[in-house]
Amino acid sequence: MTRLTHHELRLFLRDPASTLVVLVLPVGMVVLFGAIMNPGGGSDPIETYFPSAAIALGLAQLGMNLLPTTVAGYREKGILRRMATTPIHPARLLGAQFAVGALLAVVAVALVVAVAALAFGFDLPGRPLAFLVTCVLGILSIFAVGLLVAALAPTSRVATGIGIAVFFVSMVFGGVFMPAETLPEFMLTVGDYTPLGAFMQALRASWAGGWPEPLHLLVMAVVAVVFALASAKMFRWE
Amino acid sequence: MTVIEVHNLHKRYGEHVAVDDVSFTVERGEIFGIVGPNGAGKTTTVECVEGLRRPDGGTVNVLGMDPRTDGAKLRRRVGVQLQESHLPDRLKVAEVLDLYSSFYPRPADWRRLLDEWGLAAKRDTAFGKLSGGQKQRLFIALALIGDPEVVVLDELTTGLDPQARRDTWELVERIGERGVTVVLVTHFMEEAERLCDRLMVVDRGRVAAIDTPAGLIAGTLPEQRIRFRPSSPVAESLLAELPGVASVTVHGPRVEVAGTGDLLHVVTSVLARHQIIAADLRIEQGTLDDAFVALTGRRTT
Numbered sequence: 001m002t003r004l005t006h007h008e009l010r011l012f013l014r015d016p017a018s019t020l021v022v023l024v025l026p027v028g029m030v031v032l033f034g035a036i037m038n039p040g041g042g043s044d045p046i047e048t049y050f051p052s053a054a055i056a057l058g059l060a061q062l063g064m065n066l067l068p069t070t071v072a073g074y075r076e077k078g079i080l081r082r083m084a085t086t087p088i089h090p091a092r093l094l095g096a097q098f099a100v101g102a103l104l105a106v107v108a109v110a111l112v113v114a115v116a117a118l119a120f121g122f123d124l125p126g127r128p129l130a131f132l133v134t135c136v137l138g139i140l141s142i143f144a145v146g147l148l149v150a151a152l153a154p155t156s157r158v159a160t161g162i163g164i165a166v167f168f169v170s171m172v173f174g175g176v177f178m179p180a181e182t183l184p185e186f187m188l189t190v191g192d193y194t195p196l197g198a199f200m201q202a203l204r205a206s207w208a209g210g211w212p213e214p215l216h217l218l219v220m221a222v223v224a225v226v227f228a229l230a231s232a233k234m235f236r237w238e
Numbered sequence: 239m240t241v242i243e244v245h246n247l248h249k250r251y252g253e254h255v256a257v258d259d260v261s262f263t264v265e266r267g268e269i270f271g272i273v274g275p276n277g278a279g280k281t282t283t284v285e286c287v288e289g290l291r292r293p294d295g296g297t298v299n300v301l302g303m304d305p306r307t308d309g310a311k312l313r314r315r316v317g318v319q320l321q322e323s324h325l326p327d328r329l330k331v332a333e334v335l336d337l338y339s340s341f342y343p344r345p346a347d348w349r350r351l352l353d354e355w356g357l358a359a360k361r362d363t364a365f366g367k368l369s370g371g372q373k374q375r376l377f378i379a380l381a382l383i384g385d386p387e388v389v390v391l392d393e394l395t396t397g398l399d400p401q402a403r404r405d406t407w408e409l410v411e412r413i414g415e416r417g418v419t420v421v422l423v424t425h426f427m428e429e430a431e432r433l434c435d436r437l438m439v440v441d442r443g444r445v446a447a448i449d450t451p452a453g454l455i456a457g458t459l460p461e462q463r464i465r466f467r468p469s470s471p472v473a474e475s476l477l478a479e480l481p482g483v484a485s486v487t488v489h490g491p492r493v494e495v496a497g498t499g500d501l502l503h504v505v506t507s508v509l510a511r512h513q514i515i516a517a518d519l520r521i522e523q524g525t526l527d528d529a530f531v532a533l534t535g536r537r538t539t
Contacts, residue, residue, distance in 0.1 A: 003336075004340075007329065087342060
């Protein structure tokens with residue numbers, strides 16, 4: 001299993017585009033906005049927006065776009081089937097994908113937090129435990145969405161298509177493209193019930209030093225469980 | 239010793255019956271061929287043997303195990319080359335072999351496989367950059383990586399050029415020489431004739447015949463033709479009355495005898511008794527291709 005995860009990680013890192021959108025882009029966002037707005041550790045809520053949006057963007061790319069495309073591609077190309085002829089069940093390959101994704105997500109979060117705080121004077125997350133819980137729930141729920149897309153899409157192209165659609169809708173309604181406080185009321189309400197929106201608001205709350213709204217944590221937890229079970233039930237190996 | 243036993247196998251996909259009552263056995267060390275037109279149910283049959291598909295009816299026993307219930311245990315001892323498969327394009331040859339060898343409790347030495355299958359120079363090449371023949375060799379090496387007792391090779395040489403195909407045949411013969419039982423699915427009759435100890439002809443999900451290549455030809459196309467130029471004239475009646483002879487035709491200096499059984503021996507001995515020498519002697523017999531057409535009513539290619 002470790003060897004499989006190691007191979008999957010190596011494959012991921014060999015694809016420059018993946019590394020770019022998951023690691024470089026979020027950090028780049030923090031660098032760009034950090035340089036423009038020169039944050040001074042003030043209490044303006046907009047200061048929690050930029051690093052949170054950077055994290056949400058990276059994780060959404062990883063979970064809603066790369067994960068379903070890769071997994072659906074593995075099925076489409078018969079890689080899962082080839083593995084089914086060995087003593088090792090292909091579910092292990094999905095496990096390895098998940099492990100690699102989680103690892104990269106943690107690296108992305110750590111990089112954004114470090115660069116934001118050390119280089120540009122953004123505050124560190126004000127309530128670290130709340131931030132940590134939010135990140136774990138966020139990763140699980142966003143990956144569960146990606147797995148369900150992989151389970152439903154017949155080909156990797158369709159998976160990419162659905163993934164991108166889910167990604168953009170989530171970004172808009174979730175207050176990632178634009179800060180939530182600038183969105184109309186109905187979009188905010190919809191966003192509260194999407195995993196990315198809940199993740200984004202919970203990130204900002206914990207960054208500002210408070211606990212996220214229970215609704216947001218609940219939405220992420222429910223999505224993680226329900227979508228994971230649904231994808232396990234509907235997943236086809238070939 | 240029997241290593242594969244299939245009885246009354248049935249498999250349908252929706253309304254379409256893919257395999258309709260197929261039974262056969264494969265003995266240890268044998269190279270057993272499964273031939274048939276496209277869509278005859280060859281691949282479905284071997285997929286049931288590999289445990290990749292669940293049969294709708296009948297029993298399958300491989301190395302004393304039922305693929306349905308002992309799948310994981312069975313797959314440690316059976317190597318498979320699938321008709322169509324890929325690996326991640328960016329994975330390198332040596333990495334693929336290293337990874338797959340980690341799936342087995344007692345794997346073969348993958349570095350040796352690399353040499354044996356002519357892939358040593360490609361060990362650091364990404365899968366996506368290999369040629370068709372190299373990919374095929376890699377898949378055969380992967381089928382052998384668990385040091386299996388049985389290997390199933392499905393459409394081994396489809397898409398290869400004639401030279402690569404012949405090279406691959408030699409390698410398959412080498413697998414057979416090691417005592418590994420080989421099940422070979424193919425639609426190339428030349429390949430089946432060259433490699434297989436016994437053949438099963440499948441058509442429309444049913445077994446049309448099971449025999450050795452020579453037995454299949456003799457069984458379906460018993461007639462042979464002998465042509466020669468006698469050193470002195472031969473009376474037609476001399477040959478026509480011989481056992482097994484169906485017809486005798488004389489074209490100028492050439493004689494053609496058609497018939498069944500041990501025709502060559504019968505004809506040459508009567509000629510010898512009359513001190514006639516047969517020059518330019520040719521024997522024509524049906525090919526496996528002809529036998530296949532006779533059995534299924536279809537051409538293979």
